[in-house]
Amino acid sequence: MILYIDFEHKDLSTKDPELALNAAGRRLRAKYRFEEMAQDTCLIVRYDRFSQSLFTELGPKAIVCSGHNTLHSDYDTDDLVGVEWLLKTLPIPLFTICGSFQSMLQLWGAEIGPLRRKPGAEDVSLMEQYGYEKGYCEVIHSAGPPLLEGIPTEMTMHQNHFWEVKSCPVGFTAIASSELCALQAVVHNDSPVFGCQFHPEEFSEEHDHGRILLQNFFDQWIND
Numbered sequence: 001m002i003l004y005i006d007f008e009h010k011d012l013s014t015k016d017p018e019l020a021l022n023a024a025g026r027r028l029r030a031k032y033r034f035e036e037m038a039q040d041t042c043l044i045v046r047y048d049r050f051s052q053s054l055f056t057e058l059g060p061k062a063i064v065c066s067g068h069n070t071l072h073s074d075y076d077t078d079d080l081v082g083v084e085w086l087l088k089t090l091p092i093p094l095f096t097i098c099g100s101f102q103s104m105l106q107l108w109g110a111e112i113g114p115l116r117r118k119p120g121a122e123d124v125s126l127m128e129q130y131g132y133e134k135g136y137c138e139v140i141h142s143a144g145p146p147l148l149e150g151i152p153t154e155m156t157m158h159q160n161h162f163w164e165v166k167s168c169p170v171g172f173t174a175i176a177s178s179e180l181c182a183l184q185a186v187v188h189n190d191s192p193v194f195g196c197q198f199h200p201e202e203f204s205e206e207h208d209h210g211r212i213l214l215q216n217f218f219d220q221w222i223n224d
Helices: 017-038 052-058 077-089 099-107 126-130 209-221
Strands: 002-006 042-046 062-065 094-097 112-114 133-141 154-161 163-165 172-177 185-188 193-196
Touching: 002 017, 017 042, 017 062, 017 209, 052 077, 062 077, 062 099, 062 209, 077 094, 077 099, 094 099, 099 112, 099 163, 099 193, 154 209
Parallel strands: 002 042, 002 062, 062 094, 094 193
Antiparallel strands: 112 163, 133 154, 133 172, 172 185, 185 193
16 A cells, blocks of 8 residues: 655635645646555545554555645644654655645755745735746756656756755765755655655656656565
8 A cells, every 4th residue: 555645734725726726636636646556545644634554554565755835833733742753753655745845854954944935926926926936847867866867967847836945864865956945855865765846756758757756765665
């Protein structure tokens, strides 16, 4: 079994029903993609319902953690106990994406914050205020990790963020960057853990580098 932890805020459906519905659709599409790649069942669990006891009960082979559309500061710390345990202990193969990638590296000592502030832009959205990467964008990776096998150095990945990790914490190695965001992907030095700012699960027929990356992850840690 694969666990897919949905990091989207539990109250988003009340605050922005349309955005919540779109996010739920993306999670479901990703679930089926993960099942196809891993040739195994993928169970979606919301972040506030994940716990160490649930992890022990289910015994997953690997965990993927999603991004989210909500500011980190809007989360109740009591709801994050289980996922923080996971992101601190890294007990099994783990793949974190966007917001959960930021959360993981923050727990390991990194600073997170907006990409950049645009002066005089208070009347527009948060993403427009801070600058953002959105849609399919070029990301440059360094050769080395098996997860990047078969992917060109200049890869195309889907982006949707205005927040970033400012530096790579001790215990991880930075392996990718973009023009606007210096830290696009990391691997853990001692554990089968990968994290990225971009969204590899949002691949398309034309832009399939995310599919290759995810397939490499499942092949290396699940399908052997």
